[in-house]
Amino acid sequence: MAQGTKSISSPVRIGICAPSTPFAQEAADRVSALAARTHPLAELLFDDQCFFVSGHFAGTDEQRTDSFVALANDPNIDAIWFARGGYGAARIADVAVGRLNEAARAKTYVGYSDAGNLLGTLYRAGLGKVVHGPMPSDIARPNGELAVSRALDWMVDGQQSVLEPGMAAGEKYAAFNLMTLAMMTGTKLMPDLRDHILIVEEISEYLYAFDRAMFHLCSNLATHGLKGIKLGAVGDVPENDRPFGESPEEITQRWCKINSIAYLGRAAIGHDVDNRIVPFGRLGP
Amino acid sequence: MAQGTKSISSPVRIGICAPSTPFAQEAADRVSALAARTHPLAELLFDDQCFFVSGHFAGTDEQRTDSFVALANDPNIDAIWFARGGYGAARIADVAVGRLNEAARAKTYVGYSDAGNLLGTLYRAGLGKVVHGPMPSDIARPNGELAVSRALDWMVDGQQSVLEPGMAAGEKYAAFNLMTLAMMTGTKLMPDLRDHILIVEEISEYLYAFDRAMFHLCSNLATHGLKGIKLGAVGDVPENDRPFGESPEEITQRWCKINSIAYLGRAAIGHDVDNRIVPFGRLGP
Numbered sequence: 052m053a054q055g056t057k058s059i060s061s062p063v064r065i066g067i068c069a070p071s072t073p074f075a076q077e078a079a080d081r082v083s084a085l086a087a088r089t090h091p092l093a094e095l096l097f098d099d100q101c102f103f104v105s106g107h108f109a110g111t112d113e114q115r116t117d118s119f120v121a122l123a124n125d126p127n128i129d130a131i132w133f134a135r136g137g138y139g140a141a142r143i144a145d146v147a148v149g150r151l152n153e154a155a156r157a158k159t160y161v162g163y164s165d166a167g168n169l170l171g172t173l174y175r176a177g178l179g180k181v182v183h184g185p186m187p188s189d190i191a192r193p194n195g196e197l198a199v200s201r202a203l204d205w206m207v208d209g210q211q212s213v214l215e216p217g218m219a220a221g222e223k224y225a226a227f228n229l230m231t232l233a234m235m236t237g238t239k240l241m242p243d244l245r246d247h248i249l250i251v252e253e254i255s256e257y258l259y260a261f262d263r264a265m266f267h268l269c270s271n272l273a274t275h276g277l278k279g280i281k282l283g284a285v286g287d288v289p290e291n292d293r294p295f296g297e298s299p300e301e302i303t304q305r306w307c308k309i310n311s312i313a314y315l316g317r318a319a320i321g322h323d324v325d326n327r328i329v330p331f332g333r334l335g336p
Numbered sequence: 337m338a339q340g341t342k343s344i345s346s347p348v349r350i351g352i353c354a355p356s357t358p359f360a361q362e363a364a365d366r367v368s369a370l371a372a373r374t375h376p377l378a379e380l381l382f383d384d385q386c387f388f389v390s391g392h393f394a395g396t397d398e399q400r401t402d403s404f405v406a407l408a409n410d411p412n413i414d415a416i417w418f419a420r421g422g423y424g425a426a427r428i429a430d431v432a433v434g435r436l437n438e439a440a441r442a443k444t445y446v447g448y449s450d451a452g453n454l455l456g457t458l459y460r461a462g463l464g465k466v467v468h469g470p471m472p473s474d475i476a477r478p479n480g481e482l483a484v485s486r487a488l489d490w491m492v493d494g495q496q497s498v499l500e501p502g503m504a505a506g507e508k509y510a511a512f513n514l515m516t517l518a519m520m521t522g523t524k525l526m527p528d529l530r531d532h533i534l535i536v537e538e539i540s541e542y543l544y545a546f547d548r549a550m551f552h553l554c555s556n557l558a559t560h561g562l563k564g565i566k567l568g569a570v571g572d573v574p575e576n577d578r579p580f581g582e583s584p585e586e587i588t589q590r591w592c593k594i595n596s597i598a599y600l601g602r603a604a605i606g607h608d609v610d611n612r613i614v615p616f617g618r619l620g621p
Contacts, residue, residue, distance in 0.1 A: 106581015107544055138544040141551050234548050237522045238555035259392055259423040263519050266426050270523035296391015 063207045064094045065130045066122030067101060067187060069109035070147075071165040072137030074101040074187065079134075082187045085196055090203040098122060101134045108139045116143045116150070119169070123179075126154040130206045131179075135188030136164030136228075144172040145239045151178055161202050162186050164254075164322065167231040168240055174225065174331045175242035181331040183226035183250075183320060184213075198324045205328045215250070215319050215327040217281070220336045226250040226283070226320050226329035233264040236271040242331075245276040248315060250329060252283030254322035258295035261285065262302050269306040279313030284321025348492045349379045350415045351407030352386060352472060354394035355432075356450040357422030359386040359472065364419075367472040370481055375488040383407060386419045393424045401428045401435075404454070408464075411439040415491045416464075420473030421449030421513075429457040430524045436463055446487050447471050449539075449607065452516040453525055459510065459616045460527035466616040468511035468535075468605060469498075483609045490613045500535070500604050500612040502566070505621045511535040511568070511605050511614035518549040521556040527616075530561040533600060535614060537568030539607035543580035546570065547587050554591040564598030569606025 103110030385403035388395030
């Protein structure tokens with residue numbers, strides 16, 4: 052693993068799988084070329100499964116599970132990078148994490164959006180170093196190299212400058228897509244977030260659906276002892292036939308207040324190139 | 337109240353409010369005209385609040401709460417009919433039901449879709465006769481009079497022929513929109529569904545979102561002692577860029593199996609004119 056456990060010249064082997072939807076070979080080639088140029092110590096290993104297609108998914112549930120488990124259990128791999136989100140990780144997370152071995156404990160796991168299902172399940176199990184951060188799929192965004200490089204900066208060099216800028220040493224953190232986390236509450240995938248500052252972001256949801264998901268999440272977390280909630284980006288909100296009447300921040304503040312959860316302001320995560328790194332758990336000094 | 341408690345010639349006074357989104361005066365006029373023609377004993381009382389507009393909602397949270405509470409607590413009103421769904425009832429259900437009095441206990445409450453938030457909260461509180469069935473807004477559908485009349489058949493005459501045809505005397509039932517119920521789990525709105533046959537329907541959701549909501553619901557209900565799940569209509573599924581790979585019924589069967597919930601087949605509820613009546617609780621002989 053990168054953060055201080057290897058000498059400066061050791062390669063960092065990064066296994067890449069797609070627990071949700073299929074990735075494209077051409078995008079993988081762009082990410083590999085970028086890494087070769089900016090992070091020569093990074094050795095990117097795109098599993099063939101990234102390019103499988105089975106209906107909505109990057110291969111069957113079994114294929115996606117097997118790929119993740121094989122990479123995570125491989126002692127010669129340092130980090131697991133989830134290729135992209137979409138939907139599908141919720142279908143495999145419980146079974147997949149149940150099959151992990153000791154080698155999987157030493158790894159860093161990086162992703163966001165639907166990959167949050169695996170991040171949460173790993174964190175619940177106390178397995179590995181779980182990190183909310185950009186994915187290879189971000190290469191498709193305008194200036195997407197910035198996001199992709201940031202994840203490499205963390206995995207290869209453990210650069211502190213890529214952390215979400217509002218994070219404070221000594222505090223515990225977790226970060227999720229709102230809808231993804233809302234659907235994890237009450238399931239075997241939901242981690243214990245007691246004493247954590249929870250950062251949530253959202254993308255492509257109507258504000259009424261954002262309100263509904265925030266109602267659900269805050270109601271479920273009301274008695275869970277959160278330190279508070281911070282709001283990341285809320286992007287690409289579809290236009291409805293009339294304005295909702297409240298901003299995403301006002302919605303978040305209202306549901307926090309109703310459920311006696313501290314609202315702690317904004318944070319720089321989201322489905323965009325500014326998506327910063329949030330390692331789960333207590334932030335070191 | 338209609339079902340056998342009044343003489344045949346007594347008017348049935350039906351209070352109509354909009355706990356979610358605004359109704360249109362013209363549609364209300366059509367429903368009133370239909371009722372006058374087909375159910376002369378029905379006295380429809382559209383509260384002005386049905387036509388209020390406050391951003392996304394039919395008035396502020398306070399206005400929607402006050403309208404519902406005033407109608408429900410009025411001893412001269414026999415039934416409450418929710419005008420339409422949309423989104424908004426989750427924001428008022430807990431507070432509104434907490435303000436109900438003894439007069440509210442004797443009433444029938446009819447609606448579906450987002451109104452399920454109130455149906456569930458009422459049922460949780462053991463308040464009134466809770467019924468999943470068509471709403472005034474169904475008048476806008478082709479042949480919508482069929483749906484609207486069905487709700488009146490139940491409220492005015494207690495006609496057994498309008499019940500969901502697969503219902504069996506002695507069994508306990510509840511019926512909800514899938515996404516609405518998924519977002520109620522773990523909140524103060526969620527009723528106890530032990531020993532119930534739960535019927536769910538869905539509208540206008542991508543199949544991946546249907547799968548995700550079914551994962552969430554079935555995972556949350558796995559240990560709640562359901563008798564089983566029946567699937568209503570799954571309508572207006574948006575086209576994705578590729579086929580999902582499973583039908584709504586296959587998705588339901590899979591999540592039921594994983595969570596050891598009995599899958600009991602299809603049922604005739606949904607966002608369509610075939611939406612039948614499902615009174616919550618044990619069905620009498």
